[in-house]
Amino acid sequence: MTWSKIYNIIKFVAKSVYRNFEVIKSVLLIFLIMLSLILTWSLWTLKPNYSNLEETRTLKKAQVTDTKKITDVIRPSQIIYYDKNSYRGMPANDNFIERVNQMLENTKFYESRNRPSTNIDEKLKNKEYIEVIYPTDMTADIYSQIFNLTSSGGTFTIPSADRVIFYKKDTNEVEAHIISYTQRKMITASTTFPFDSLKNIINNAKSGVLEYEPYDVERDTDQGAEVSRRFYFPKQSFELNSYSYLSRSINSDTIDRYKNALFRDPGNVKSGNTGEYYTDESSALDVNRNTNRIKYTNFTQGPDEDMTQQTRSPLFNSVDFINNHAGWGNPYYFYNLDPTSGSVEFLLFVRGIPVIKSDMEMKLGWTNNELNEYQRSLVELVMDDKEYSFKPKKVKLQSAAEVKAALKEYDMSLVNKLAVGYEMTHARGQENVYNLQPKWFVNYGPSHDWQPLFRDSQGPGGEF
Structure with missing residues (x-):
């Protein structure tokens, strides 16, 4: 092809483009608009494939098969029935505790009134009552989870309290005192608690019922001696x-289960030079083989920060955290809460009785709804x-x-x-x-x- 022919072709194309410039411009504009719509739709429907992160999250969910609700981890430590003459209860009875918990969950509390906590015994000495005692003082937000509270006729300003006393009025209506001896506070509420049903369970029990004695710790006040704490002990010696x-073996798979659950990206975790110590840029996991315990520390949250920013109960945060990080293992129950430090403790329970051993305790610390520290045992009993x-x-x-x-x-x-x-x-x-x-x-x-x-x-x- 000669240069003159090439020149003529170029000249023809140029003239064609010039003559059809507006048409070409319109077609190009339509194409760009369509491309923009396709890209926008793709962006909206995009599902990123973060393989490492998704693998870790999937692994966590697959491992946690024993998630719990708040009501699953809170149980009374004692339930005492007073029949005007004696105190009776049923220690170490899981079935009894579960039945009482179900009764409490279905009980409505309404028309609350603030009352002085003085002279409670005088008010109740001629009445039958059932005292439900929890292992530690619990705040109003916790009671709102385990009780069916209504605001009809008043507002609930429940003090941090460790016990609820149910009693029958002369009208057979059942009322409840929610009491804090240590804070000298109490509220009274009307309830739908099935008082007679629980009384009959204790009265009709063929075995396991013990007679108790109260033991008061008193303090001096301007009005005289006042109960600051009350305990109940079985009157006679008793047998348990x-x-x-057996416990399940603790091996590398056990450690990997917690590493995968606790670290955001297990693939970036580094091992320490001595012992079993694992860390990434923001947290660390220390495994103590002598005590068979782990300690997970979050470096991004300091324990000395302002606790006034804690907007959610450390107990709620703890239950959610354990549910999403390898689960509970054995039956642990809430046993202590320190609102000032954000510390929550759970104890292992076996056949209705806590295991009192520091190496078996589960403990979490929180500040401003962020985890500081998580400690627990690796030992799991085959129960x-x-x-x-x-x-x-x-x-x-x-x-x-x-x-x-x-x-x-x-x-x-x-x-x-x-x-x-x-x-x-x-x-x-x-x-x-x-x-x-x-x-x-x-x-x-x-x-x-x-x-x-x-x-x-x-x-x-x-x-x-």
């Missing part, structure tokens, strides 16, 4: 079973298979008189709690077998340490 359980259980043995526990005598060695202003719990020890020569021995325990001192009430050493204190 000791048990032995759902009768084939692996051992024959229980009877253990005799001390009576109220003996408990009161032992408490004379203590400064009662430093006694936080008293409870029957299991002391957990390794079976001799069997690494994966644990013995659970029931004993009286006292929670003592500003550090809230648990220790056996009866022991060989003299005076309060000491290890167990």
Whole structure:
């Protein structure tokens, strides 16, 4: 092809473009508009494939098969029925506690009134009543989760309280006192609580019912002595079973389960030079093989920050966190809340009794709704298979008189709690077998340490 022919072709194309410039411009504009619409639609319907992140999230969900609600982890520590002559209760009875919890969930509370907390005993001494005692003071937002509260006829300003007393008025209407002895606060509310049904369960029980004695810790006030705390102890010595359980093996798969659940991106986690210590840019996981415990620390949130920004109960945050990070393992129940520090504690329960052992405690710390620290045991007892259980043995526990005598060695202003719990020890020569021995325990001192009430050493204190 000669250059003249090429020149003529170019000249023809140029003239054609010039003559049809407006048409070409319109077509190009339509094309760009269509392309813009296609790209916008693609952006709206885009599903990113963040493989590492999605893999981690899927793994977390697959591992958590034992999620719980708030009502699943809160249970009374004692339920006492007073029949105008004596106090009775049923210790270490899971079925009984579950039935009472169901009754409470279905009970409506309404028409609340603020009342002074003085002279409660005088007001109730000629009435039958049922006292539901929780292991620690609970705030109003927690009660709103476990009770059916209505605002008809008044507003609920429930104090931080650890007990609810139900009693029948002369009209047979059932009222409730929600009481805080320590804060000297109380509200009274009308309720639909099935008082007679619960009374009949205790009266008709063929076994397991014990008679109790109250034990009051008093303080001096301008109006005289006043109850600051109240405990109930079985009047006579009584028997409970000791048990032995196998535990599941703790291996690298166990550690990986928590690594995958706790770290946002397990693929970027680095191992420490000594021991089992794992970290990324914002958190760390420390595995203690001597105690079989883990400690997860979030470096992005300092424990000394302003707690006034805590807009949600640390208990609610803790339940959500455990539900989404490898689950519970064994039956743990809420046992303590310190609103000032944002600390929440859960204890392992076996057959209705807590395991009082620091190595088995589950503890979480929160500031401004952000996790500071998560500690828990890696030990999981095999509790759902009768084939692996051992024959229980009877253990005799001390009576109220003996408990009161032992408490004379203590400064009662430093006694936080008293409870029957299991002391957990390794079976001799069997690494994966644990013995659970029931004993009286006292929670003592500003550090809230648990220790056996009866022991060989003299005076309060000491290890167990």
